Amino acid sequence: MSKLAVLGGSPVIDRNRHGKWPVVDDDCRKAVMAVLDRGVMSGSEAPEARAFQEEFAAFQGAKHALLTHSGTSALQVAIGALGIGEGDEVIIPAYSFVATALAIVSQGAIPIFVDVGEDGNLDASKLEAAISPRTKAIMPVHVHGMPADLDAIAKIVKPRGIAIIEDAAQAHGATYGGKKVGTYDAGSGFSLQSSKNLSAGEGGVYVTNDEDALDRANKIRNFAQNLARVGTGKWNAERPLDGSTHVSTGIGSMYRGNEMMAAFARAQLRKLPERTARSQENGLRLGKALAQLPGVTPPIVPANRTTVFHKYRVWIDPVAAGVDLSPTEMRDAVRKALAAEGCEVVMWQSDPMPAYPVFQDLRGYGKGFPWSAGDLDRVKANYGAENFPTSRRLLDSSIVLFSQTCPLIAQDAATVDAYADAFRKIWEHRADLVQVAKG
Numbered sequence: 293m294s295k296l297a298v299l300g301g302s303p304v305i306d307r308n309r310h311g312k313w314p315v316v317d318d319d320c321r322k323a324v325m326a327v328l329d330r331g332v333m334s335g336s337e338a339p340e341a342r343a344f345q346e347e348f349a350a351f352q353g354a355k356h357a358l359l360t361h362s363g364t365s366a367l368q369v370a371i372g373a374l375g376i377g378e379g380d381e382v383i384i385p386a387y388s389f390v391a392t393a394l395a396i397v398s399q400g401a402i403p404i405f406v407d408v409g410e411d412g413n414l415d416a417s418k419l420e421a422a423i424s425p426r427t428k429a430i431m432p433v434h435v436h437g438m439p440a441d442l443d444a445i446a447k448i449v450k451p452r453g454i455a456i457i458e459d460a461a462q463a464h465g466a467t468y469g470g471k472k473v474g475t476y477d478a479g480s481g482f483s484l485q486s487s488k489n490l491s492a493g494e495g496g497v498y499v500t501n502d503e504d505a506l507d508r509a510n511k512i513r514n515f516a517q518n519l520a521r522v523g524t525g526k527w528n529a530e531r532p533l534d535g536s537t538h539v540s541t542g543i544g545s546m547y548r549g550n551e552m553m554a555a556f557a558r559a560q561l562r563k564l565p566e567r568t569a570r571s572q573e574n575g576l577r578l579g580k581a582l583a584q585l586p587g588v589t590p591p592i593v594p595a596n597r598t599t600v601f602h603k604y605r606v607w608i609d610p611v612a613a614g615v616d617l618s619p620t621e622m623r624d625a626v627r628k629a630l631a632a633e634g635c636e637v638v639m640w641q642s643d644p645m646p647a648y649p650v651f652q653d654l655r656g657y658g659k660g661f662p663w664s665a666g667d668l669d670r671v672k673a674n675y676g677a678e679n680f681p682t683s684r685r686l687l688d689s690s691i692v693l694f695s696q697t698c699p700l701i702a703q704d705a706a707t708v709d710a711y712a713d714a715f716r717k718i719w720e721h722r723a724d725l726v727q728v729a730k731g
Contacts, residue, residue, distance in 0.1 A: 296721050298632035298728055304714040305634030311702035314491035314560065323555040333551050335532030336514055340554035347561055348482075348497055351465070354475045356506045358498040359549035360513055363461040363483025366496030367395035367431070369547060370457050370479045373500070373509040374429060376401050379665040381426040384459075385414035385440075386644040386680040387687070388433040392459050393645050395481070397656065401428070402666045405646045407680045411592065412436060412605060415682065416444035422674070423448075426666060429455040434463035434473050437489065437602035438591065442468050442476050450477075457481070460499075462602035464490040465568050469596050474499045479509075484549075484557055487696040489571070489602055490564050492557035495549050516544030568600050571701040574708040575601035578693075581712035582606060585719045587613025601700050603640060604693040607686075615722050617729050619689040625729040626718065627691050633714040636695040644683040646675040 295301040332338050341359045349357040360366040376382060377400040384392050386405040393403040406422045409415040412435040419430070430449050432440035446456060458473055458480035460466075466473050474480035479502065482488075484495030498509050511517060517538035579590035589607035593599050610622035617625060630637045645651065652675065654663045663671050677684070693711060694700045700708070718725070 296629055296632065296718060296724055296728070297634075298629045299724060303632060303634040304717060305707070305710045307634045307636075309707055309710075310636060310698040311704065311707070312697055313699050313702040314486060314493075315702065317559075319562070320556055320559045323559040324552050327551045327555045332530065332532060334548070335551075336510070336519060336548055338532040338551050338554075339529045340551045340558065341549055344554040344558050344561070345497075347558060349499065351561060351564075352472050352474045352499055354499045355501045356499065356503070358506065358509055358513060359554055360481075360496040360498055360547045361549050362391075362494055362547075363481055363485060363488075363496035364391040364395050364398075365513065365545075365547035366481030366483070366498040367392065367457070367459060367461075368398050369498050369509040369512045370481050370500070371396060371399045371401065371429070371431075372512040373498075373502075373505040374455055374457070374478060375508075376428045378662060379426060380428040381424060381666065382457075383419065383422050383427060383430040384645075385412075385433050385435070386646055386683040387412055387641070388435060388459065388645060389461070389641070390645055390648060390650075391461070392431065392433055393651070396431070397662060400662045400665070402426070402662055402671060403651075404671070404674050405644075405680065407682050408435075408686065409682060410607070410686065411438055412686060413438060413440040414445070416441055416448060419445065419448050423452065423454070424667070424670065427452075427454055429457050429478070431457045431459050433459040433461075434466055436591070436605055437463045437466050437600035438593070439463065439466050439468040439473050439597045439599070441594075442473075446477070461496075462488065463600060464488070465564060466600045467598045475501055478502070479505055484553070487699060489568065489600055489699075489701050490557065490560055492549075492553040492560065495553045495557065511541065512544045513547035514538075514544060515546060516540045516542040567701055571601050572598065574703065574705055575599070575604060575700055577705075578604070578708050578712055581709075582715055585613075585715060587611070587615075588715070588719070604700050605640075605686075605690050606693060607690045609689065613719070613722055615725055617726060619685070621729045622725065623689060623691060625725040629718045629725065629728055630691075630693075630714055633717065635693065635711055635714050636698045638692045638695050639687070640692045641687060643687065644677070644680045646680060647677060651675050
């Protein structure tokens, strides 16, 4: 092949060939227009929201689902449904999107971080040391659509009576032990944000098999009102906002979704299995190609799990590749070279969550809450950077192929194969990456 595009050669990929996400087709337009024609735009039991909840619960193999306005609020009502609050601790991985931790803080509880393994998921072997008498739940993240090792986690926490809440924001349809994630224990939260494999622009879904937890979560997402769900009170599909007055019985907010969001999500959900299967096929084929390159490690899928490849993170080892660069120099040079070849390449995150100022400063709601309600010395010790070496190494030594706007699920097989060609081209000329890094 010719020399690298970043050094003046011709790129492998026409950047305009990428598929964009979400795919807005006639089915989506008709679904949203039907809402406008009906004129019912909102309500905790409005017809589109109710139908989506039933369909999504069935898709995930769960008994119940509640539509929320974001994945973050879905996690927050999941936490609140267990009565977790002031002074309580919830353990989470150090590598995730910040919403995982902020959902805990927003409920008045304290996030405690644990390092991850090389797959980016919480390392169960480091979990026990993070548990304290204040620990009420653990919230593993099925990061990038790859399920965390739930059995290994449960073996440690369940004998202690600690609940498992799944952050399944990126994992719609992923399986663990032959069962779809989100229903393993106490409940879960999914995201419907526009980059997710199931998109509604914005939105989230709380999933549970527990009827009592469902009622508590439903109150939290509706101003903590004594609001009856369908089947337990009167309901009119044409007038879902009308009825008796309601009394707030505690602290809650308005975390409901809306009808256009639900209608769009329903249209997307009908096509999700086909799109997921195509994405999985493309992801595995790309991984097989990349695994042939020295120093390149694509996502590895354990035998008891399936991933939905929401993101496609690739490890790069300059030593194994025989390139005289530091990990971060190699990472940045490969990212720059791939981008020049026409690939979509991102970092997604730059630091482990405990390094963010919100957790280093511990200001919280202005006076140190919720951390002031816990063991502050323990929290400060937990948030130290030295506790998360694998999270740091993962971020320093890997890149994410594809992007939020142009994710893997939106690409055809030819585009995915072109990524393999671009990677092979760079690896054939990988000695030139030193010039890219130093230039």
